[in-house]
Amino acid sequence: MFGKIFLVLISLVVAGPTLATDASSRVESVTVYARGAMVTRVATLDLSAGSNHIRLTGLVRDIRMEGLQIEVAADDVQVGQIKLGREQTRSAFDDDVQDVQAQIDKLTLDIMAIDDSSSAATLRLRFLQGIADGYAKEAWFEGTRGTANIESWQAALDLLQTGTEDANDLIRANSVKKSALNKDLSVLTRRLQELRGGALAASVVEFSLASGTAKQVEVRLHYYQQGASWSPRYEARLNSESGALKLVQQAEITQRTDEDWQNVTLTLSTSEPESALIAPELGSRFLDLYEPRMNAAPLARVAYEKDSPARLEEMVVAGAIARPDVSAFAVNYPVPGRSSVSNDRDEPVSINLAQFEFNVELVTRVVPRQSTQAFLLAKFVYDQALPLQSSKMTVYVDGVYVGETQMPTALRQAEMELPMGRDRRVEVRLESQGGEKGKQGIISKRKSESTDYVFEVINRRSTVSQVEVLDLYPVARNSDIEVTVPRSATPPDERDIDDQPGLVLWRKSLATGETWRIRHQYEITYPAKSVLSGN
Numbered sequence: 001m002f003g004k005i006f007l008v009l010i011s012l013v014v015a016g017p018t019l020a021t022d023a024s025s026r027v028e029s030v031t032v033y034a035r036g037a038m039v040t041r042v043a044t045l046d047l048s049a050g051s052n053h054i055r056l057t058g059l060v061r062d063i064r065m066e067g068l069q070i071e072v073a074a075d076d077v078q079v080g081q082i083k084l085g086r087e088q089t090r091s092a093f094d095d096d097v098q099d100v101q102a103q104i105d106k107l108t109l110d111i112m113a114i115d116d117s118s119s120a121a122t123l124r125l126r127f128l129q130g131i132a133d134g135y136a137k138e139a140w141f142e143g144t145r146g147t148a149n150i151e152s153w154q155a156a157l158d159l160l161q162t163g164t165e166d167a168n169d170l171i172r173a174n175s176v177k178k179s180a181l182n183k184d185l186s187v188l189t190r191r192l193q194e195l196r197g198g199a200l201a202a203s204v205v206e207f208s209l210a211s212g213t214a215k216q217v218e219v220r221l222h223y224y225q226q227g228a229s230w231s232p233r234y235e236a237r238l239n240s241e242s243g244a245l246k247l248v249q250q251a252e253i254t255q256r257t258d259e260d261w262q263n264v265t266l267t268l269s270t271s272e273p274e275s276a277l278i279a280p281e282l283g284s285r286f287l288d289l290y291e292p293r294m295n296a297a298p299l300a301r302v303a304y305e306k307d308s309p310a311r312l313e314e315m316v317v318a319g320a321i322a323r324p325d326v327s328a329f330a331v332n333y334p335v336p337g338r339s340s341v342s343n344d345r346d347e348p349v350s351i352n353l354a355q356f357e358f359n360v361e362l363v364t365r366v367v368p369r370q371s372t373q374a375f376l377l378a379k380f381v382y383d384q385a386l387p388l389q390s391s392k393m394t395v396y397v398d399g400v401y402v403g404e405t406q407m408p409t410a411l412r413q414a415e416m417e418l419p420m421g422r423d424r425r426v427e428v429r430l431e432s433q434g435g436e437k438g439k440q441g442i443i444s445k446r447k448s449e450s451t452d453y454v455f456e457v458i459n460r461r462s463t464v465s466q467v468e469v470l471d472l473y474p475v476a477r478n479s480d481i482e483v484t485v486p487r488s489a490t491p492p493d494e495r496d497i498d499d500q501p502g503l504v505l506w507r508k509s510l511a512t513g514e515t516w517r518i519r520h521q522y523e524i525t526y527p528a529k530s531v532l533s534g535n
Contacts, residue, residue: 020206030265039224041059041220044217047216047217048214053207056205059202061203062258064224070219071219071222076213085203087202087204104185111178111181111182125164228257232353233249234247234407236378249354255349257343268333269333363377363467363468369453375423377417380416382412383413405418426465427460433454445528445529447525449524453521458513459510468505470497473485480530489521
């Protein structure tokens with residue numbers, strides 16, 4: 001176990017005549033957060049009895065004193081004065097810079113050669129077009145004089161066609177080559193910028209260690225890097241026959257720091273080290289009266305932003321590849337084995353974290369007046385102890401990719417509804433029964449508008465299908481508006497779905513091949529002199 005951890009809060013100047021010992025270090029472990037990463041480097045040092053002045057060199061340039069920590073694996077070794085400095089390291093990168101620059105120069109020349117070739121082919125096309133125009137005029141005059149040479153015409157046409165096809169083929173091939181070279185040039189240009197940016201300076205951490213005896217110790221240096229992040233992602237695989245849902249939790253890691261992480265112990269954390277640490281402050285709000293003036297400019301409105309919901313601090317792992325370390329504030333996911341995450345990749349690194357399995361209820365949902373397509377939902381109660389963060393989810397049904405959607409936030413005992421895409425084995429038909437509008441009563445002086453539809457749902461599955469049909473009844477906000485439902489209408493099973501007034505739902509289990517007909521009717525009456533809005 002390590003002895004003591006010293007938090008570095010201020011930069012101190014190393015004093016004393018003791019000669020410094022330069023030491024190198026290696027990246028041992030990395031903890032990646034939603035924004036940023038904590039990097040741990042390890043150095044093995046041979047200490048003499050008394051005071052030792054150490055310089056850890058060759059560190060990345062963007063280390064900050066805030067959050068810097070030094071940890072020594074010995075109880076009787078004390079950390080003294082500490083200083084964070086910079087040193088020029090351009091020469092260490094010169095060879096790499098020159099090599100990348102030489103590759104860029106070669107690619108640039110290759111692209112110029114392709115442009116020259118395409119320009120020459122374009123000129124050739126114009127030349128051939130000019131010949132064709134001139135030959136066409138000559139041939140026309142010969143034709144009018146009766147002296148046309150058909151064989152000569154055909155030979156000229158064949159030559160023009162061959163030349164034009166060759167030029168066009170060359171231009172297309174050059175376009176493909178140039179596109180590939182431009183991609184390589186983009187990568188090399190970014191690499192050169194990184195090298196030049198990192199070549200100017202590197203960080204040096206100087207500190208003193210006081211030891212009672214000569215010994216070898218291991219020192220760990222922790223520092224925060226901003227250019228890294230990770231986010232969860234999900235993959236849902238549904239077996240529509242058995243109702244088994246497999247949910248795979250993944251992590252996508254992006255690394256854009258100044259150092260490579262090779263063969264490191266990797267941990268993913270839901271903690272947010274750079275989030276606000278202090279609660280917002282409130283000021284006084286004063287009220288006053290004023291006398292309004294004509295044509296006076298309106299008072300500016302004060303906008304109040306609602307606090308955005310705090311991000312979930314924990315994520316669930318059930319049957320996980322990695323066993324999480326759960327605390328009251330965050331969850332850390334240790335990635336098994338050693339990992340490598342390069343800092344020059346164009347795409348994020350993907351790691352599987354966990355796998356969940358649920359027995360779900362499959363429900364086919366239909367909103368006929370919006371769409372005659374049926375959509376499949378997987379419903380289940382989330383019974384795990386830890387919440388799941390909302391993130392992107394890729395969906396497969398019976399081994400077939402159906403698209404990408406959003407995985408909702410999941411809390412314990414939450415009723416989950418995961419969209420599984422279109423249900424092509426449930427057929428939906430919409431039939432208008434001729435509802436009337438603008439009918440006026442003679443005595444009552446009221447207008448009426450009626451809506452009358454039949455929804456027909458047919459189960460083409462080989463198993464029973466649970467079907468939900470959604471629609472609505474308009475809700476009157478004015479007492480002069482009356483909404484009535486005739487007896488011939490099919491009564492809904494639920495009203496005011498999700499606390500939305502007027503939203504109704506019909507629910508039914510359909511056997512294989514069964515047809516379900518719903519009569520959806522309502523009538524709106526209102527004063528004839530009024531205009532109805534919102535219908």
